[in-house]
Amino acid sequence: MTATSRTGPTSSASTTAPRLEARHLTVRFGGLIALRDVCLQVPAHSITGLLGPNGAGKSTLFAVVSGLLRPTAGSVLMDGRDVTRTSPQKRAGLGLARTFQHPELFSSLTVREHVELAHRIRHAKRRLWSDLITGRGFLPQPAEEKSRVDELVGALGLTSVQHRSVTGLPLGTARLLEVARALAVDPGVLLLDEPSSGLDPRETEELAGTLRRVVSDHGVSLLMVEHDVELVLGMSDFVHVLDFGVKIAEGTPAQIRADPAVRAAYLGEEIAPTDFRRPVTEQGEPA
Amino acid sequence: MLSYVLAGLALGAVYAVAAGSLVITYVASGVFNLAFAAMAFTVARFYYFLNTEQGWAIPPAAVVSLMIFAPVFGALLYAVLFRHLRLRSTLVKLMATVGLSVALPPLVQLVLGHLTNVTAPALAPRPLAVFHPFGAVLNADQLATYIGLAVVLVVGVGVLRFTEVGLRVRALVDSEALTSLSGTNPGRVSLGVWAVSGTLAGLAGILVAPTSGLSAEGMTYMMSAAFAAVIAARLRSLAVAVVVALTMGVVTDVVQKYLDPSSSFTAAVIPSVPFAFMLVFLLYYAVRGEAGDAVAGGALDRAISPQGGDPSLMRTAAVPQGRISSSSIGTLAVVVVIAVVPAGLDRYWAGLVAAGIAAAIALLSYTLVTGEGAMVWLSQITFAGVGAVVAAELVDRWSWPPLLAVFLGSVLVVPVGVLLGLLTIRLGDLYVALVTLTFGSLVQTLVLTQDPFYDFGSGQPMERPSFAQDNQVFAYLALAVFLLVGLVILNVRRSTAGLAVAAVRWSENGAKTLGISVIQTKVLLSALATYIAALGGGFLAMNFRYTLPDSFHPSLGLVWLAVLVTMGSRSIVAALIAGVVLYVMPGIFASYLPDKFADVPTILFGLGAIGLATHPEGVVAQTGANLARLFTRRPGWAGTAATTLTAPPDPAEAAPHDRSARGEVQQLPTGGQP
Numbered sequence: 001m002t003a004t005s006r007t008g009p010t011s012s013a014s015t016t017a018p019r020l021e022a023r024h025l026t027v028r029f030g031g032l033i034a035l036r037d038v039c040l041q042v043p044a045h046s047i048t049g050l051l052g053p054n055g056a057g058k059s060t061l062f063a064v065v066s067g068l069l070r071p072t073a074g075s076v077l078m079d080g081r082d083v084t085r086t087s088p089q090k091r092a093g094l095g096l097a098r099t100f101q102h103p104e105l106f107s108s109l110t111v112r113e114h115v116e117l118a119h120r121i122r123h124a125k126r127r128l129w130s131d132l133i134t135g136r137g138f139l140p141q142p143a144e145e146k147s148r149v150d151e152l153v154g155a156l157g158l159t160s161v162q163h164r165s166v167t168g169l170p171l172g173t174a175r176l177l178e179v180a181r182a183l184a185v186d187p188g189v190l191l192l193d194e195p196s197s198g199l200d201p202r203e204t205e206e207l208a209g210t211l212r213r214v215v216s217d218h219g220v221s222l223l224m225v226e227h228d229v230e231l232v233l234g235m236s237d238f239v240h241v242l243d244f245g246v247k248i249a250e251g252t253p254a255q256i257r258a259d260p261a262v263r264a265a266y267l268g269e270e271i272a273p274t275d276f277r278r279p280v281t282e283q284g285e286p287a
Numbered sequence: 288m289l290s291y292v293l294a295g296l297a298l299g300a301v302y303a304v305a306a307g308s309l310v311i312t313y314v315a316s317g318v319f320n321l322a323f324a325a326m327a328f329t330v331a332r333f334y335y336f337l338n339t340e341q342g343w344a345i346p347p348a349a350v351v352s353l354m355i356f357a358p359v360f361g362a363l364l365y366a367v368l369f370r371h372l373r374l375r376s377t378l379v380k381l382m383a384t385v386g387l388s389v390a391l392p393p394l395v396q397l398v399l400g401h402l403t404n405v406t407a408p409a410l411a412p413r414p415l416a417v418f419h420p421f422g423a424v425l426n427a428d429q430l431a432t433y434i435g436l437a438v439v440l441v442v443g444v445g446v447l448r449f450t451e452v453g454l455r456v457r458a459l460v461d462s463e464a465l466t467s468l469s470g471t472n473p474g475r476v477s478l479g480v481w482a483v484s485g486t487l488a489g490l491a492g493i494l495v496a497p498t499s500g501l502s503a504e505g506m507t508y509m510m511s512a513a514f515a516a517v518i519a520a521r522l523r524s525l526a527v528a529v530v531v532a533l534t535m536g537v538v539t540d541v542v543q544k545y546l547d548p549s550s551s552f553t554a555a556v557i558p559s560v561p562f563a564f565m566l567v568f569l570l571y572y573a574v575r576g577e578a579g580d581a582v583a584g585g586a587l588d589r590a591i592s593p594q595g596g597d598p599s600l601m602r603t604a605a606v607p608q609g610r611i612s613s614s615s616i617g618t619l620a621v622v623v624v625i626a627v628v629p630a631g632l633d634r635y636w637a638g639l640v641a642a643g644i645a646a647a648i649a650l651l652s653y654t655l656v657t658g659e660g661a662m663v664w665l666s667q668i669t670f671a672g673v674g675a676v677v678a679a680e681l682v683d684r685w686s687w688p689p690l691l692a693v694f695l696g697s698v699l700v701v702p703v704g705v706l707l708g709l710l711t712i713r714l715g716d717l718y719v720a721l722v723t724l725t726f727g728s729l730v731q732t733l734v735l736t737q738d739p740f741y742d743f744g745s746g747q748p749m750e751r752p753s754f755a756q757d758n759q760v761f762a763y764l765a766l767a768v769f770l771l772v773g774l775v776i777l778n779v780r781r782s783t784a785g786l787a788v789a790a791v792r793w794s795e796n797g798a799k800t801l802g803i804s805v806i807q808t809k810v811l812l813s814a815l816a817t818y819i820a821a822l823g824g825g826f827l828a829m830n831f832r833y834t835l836p837d838s839f840h841p842s843l844g845l846v847w848l849a850v851l852v853t854m855g856s857r858s859i860v861a862a863l864i865a866g867v868v869l870y871v872m873p874g875i876f877a878s879y880l881p882d883k884f885a886d887v888p889t890i891l892f893g894l895g896a897i898g899l900a901t902h903p904e905g906v907v908a909q910t911g912a913n914l915a916r917l918f919t920r921r922p923g924w925a926g927t928a929a930t931t932l933t934a935p936p937d938p939a940e941a942a943p944h945d946r947s948a949r950g951e952v953q954q955l956p957t958g959g960q961p
Contacts, residue, residue, distance in 0.1 A: 096800075100796070106786075109786060137783070
């Protein structure tokens with residue numbers, strides 16, 4: 001690991017507990033080590049990027065952090081609390097939300113119903129039981145819920161398809177819906193797994209703007225895996241890089257751009273080659 | 288003691304052949320073959336036809352049955368049915384095999400004739416030779432069973448380990464996708480596996496027939512007992528399946544040494560042994576968190592496997608809400624017709640319609656648990672039977688009014704469903720099906736066919752409400768209750784719980800990370816379904832004025848499920864039609880056609896369930912869609928899921944960058960977890 005030795009995570013992390021922290025995570029599948037001693041922090045009110053080539057262990061790390069996979073060793077903390085053995089739904093209750101590399105949508109629900117369900121799970125979970133007795137499903141939607149759902153559906157550009165079933169939605173729209181659904185639970189930490197995949201440049205830019213607003217206005221912390229490296233480096237406050245299950249670098253986007261290990265192992269010539277050909281200052285900033 | 292062990296090994300050997308066959312076909316083809324018992328019955332019945340009815344000697348009859356008929360039969364089933372199921376969801380796969388298990392036995396009986404009180408031959412010549420190794424008793428049938436298992440193991444292991452064919456089968460087990468990429472045709476390998484499966488099913492059927500009887504029910508009991516070994520093997524390990532099956536057989540016989548053969552306790556313990564084994568392994572795996580519906584194969588296979596639900600079912604799942612649709616009008620029309628019909632019928636036919644409506648109440652439990660939850664519970668008919676018994680007890684012993692007994696008595700059955708759900712749901716859909724079928728067989732054997740509940744088959748008397756003594760009035764009472772339960776299900780669908788159920792059905796990982804408990808949601812659904820099944824059972828008992836325990840046999844439960852999915856597993860009105868068809872169609876055949884055609888309705892029901900593989904929406908929804916197309920072309924009116932899902936949104940409403948409006952719609956892969 002190279003960039004680590006130069007600077008650590010954002011300075012605020014040293015004074016307050018990070019919203020999300022992975023400590024020395026190791027995951028083995030039989031003889032295969034998918035993650036080896038990986039540490040990572042997601043500070044409050046920040047965007048953290050996670051880079052790595054295919055097979056680097058990014059999705060495994062997301063699965064462990066969100067509780068869908070139990071690590072062989074190491075621990076996961078939310079706001080300083082150890083949640084390693086906590087179920088995914090309890091972590092969701094603690095404010096963790098995520099999207100998936102392959103969208104995990106509910107095929108028989110409409111776009112709007114996805115967001116409504118997420119909102120209710122967070123704000124009116126009792127309705128899971130009480131609706132059965134009160135018959136509230138037949139009544140009009142509460143104004144507060146309607147307003148919030150309208151806001152999210154509109155913010156993600158889903159208004160035109162809000163009453164459609166998700167079956168047959170384009171991949172990009174499905175990803176936007178996953179983001180809307182995740183935001184509907186008002187998360188403290190949001191894990192985004194390749195959110196821009198399938199989006200055109202304009203949609204990507206709009207999504208980036210929405211995510212920035214979520215962080216700045218609502219104090220959400222983002223951890224983002226993304227193949228659009230420029231998007232990650234352009235949005236993130238701090239970036240971690242995995243390769244073959246091992247963290248090979250961490251640092252600011254500028255440091256990551258300049259890191260020879262990252263360039264050799266992952267970035268190569270694929271990302272904005274001209275950026276790498278520019279000289280880099282001692283501080284890691286492009287000249 | 289040795290005699291008990293030897294007898295137990297023979298029983299265990301039959302279980303081992305059955306369990307081994309189930310495991311091999313599952314890992315090699317991805318289909319858990321619930322029609323194994325029906326296949327076993329078919330081959331055993333063919334062997335009986337050759338040996339007993341045609342007078343063939345045992346060797347040629349066995350060779351023709353097991354070496355020619357059985358493999359051809361297995362290969363034919365693969366070619367016609369199973370090869371289409373590989374990439375289908377667990378639900379569709381199971382339902383297709385349920386349909387086969389329903390259709391096959393009556394089809395065989397239609398061709399080869401009915402048998403009553405059959406003493407079936409095994410593979411040993413009669414009179415049966417008896418040997419005395421080390422002073423113990425061993426008969427020739429038991430010896431033939433050992434030899435049968437030994438041949439299967441030696442040949443099976445030899446072929447799998449040391450031949451090119453075995454290598455290809457093992458490669459297919461590891462990854463069908465990679466095997467096909469390496470030049471092997473997985474279809475041919477699967478064809479061979481199903482041919483072998485036919486032979487193994489036939490062998491198990493022939494071997495078990497002398498003790499369990501040459502009947503579909505006897506074979507079903509054998510299969511459900513073998514499920515314990517299959518679960519112990521976690522659906523994959525052939526060696527574990529064989530060892531556990533043999534142990535189970537030995538334990539079953541050895542405990543008899545220490546029990547009074549005439550006591551009712553003994554009668555209860557013996558059939559409970561396989562279920563006890565199953566329970567132990569279920570708890571073991573649940574505690575270790577090791578079970579689950581594992582997708583056969585490697586990473587590539589997992590990537591292409593359907594998650595949550597079958598893609599073909601998505602069309603049926605999305606039902607637009609909040610507007611009058613063709614399906615609503617169709618529902619109303621069916622209810623009106625069924626409401627009018629009893630008024631014009633005589634006592635007999637009105638009674639059949641009333642029985643059908645009562646059964647429809649119970650069928651609504653499948654609408655919830657299978658249609659909404661995509662779980663295959665095979666014990667709903669057992670819950671109905673227990674509901675009937677509880678209600679009858681409350682009326683008979685405590686003098687409760689019948690309606691109160693039925694409505695409140697059903698609450699007492701709910702904990703059973705909840706407990707079963709808690710035990711199985713976390714392990715996966717396949718385990719739910721296996722355990723519930725075994726549980727149903729156990730309750731049938733331990734409770735429903737024991738006195739005082741059995742009483743020579745008539746069961747306990749059950750009164751009707753005083754105002755509904757007449758069949759027509761009772762039919763209207765049942766219809767009112769059906770509509771009430773239908774409203775409850777509609778309420779569930781539109782509630783937050785209904786949204787959560789849909790979420791859990793289509794993506795468990797998506798639901799979990801949203802904060803929804805998969806177990807709680809499914810158990811909630813199971814509890815409601817258990818109550819509704821018990822309620823339906825109570826109404827059936829009221830209709831017949833007796834509990835009639837034999838009418839709640841688990842094998843009949845497969846017929847119930849087959850009829851329901853044929854009509855449509857998510858439609859409330861389909862349950863009503865299915866219930867009425869279930870009772871009225873056999874009545875029509877019995878009244879107007881020769882006796883030999885009495886089983887034709889059951890065959891049709893089974894074939895209908897098999898058809899789920901190609902028409903997952905069911906007859907009712909399909910007919911509704913066709914009618915809607917006939918009467919209107921207007922896109923807003925059609926109201927069927929198929930049309931609304933394929934219709935793109937109004938381009939005028941779509942945002943400029945909305946690709947769906949530009950027609951760039953692509954099939955979205957749902958599920959699929961890293």
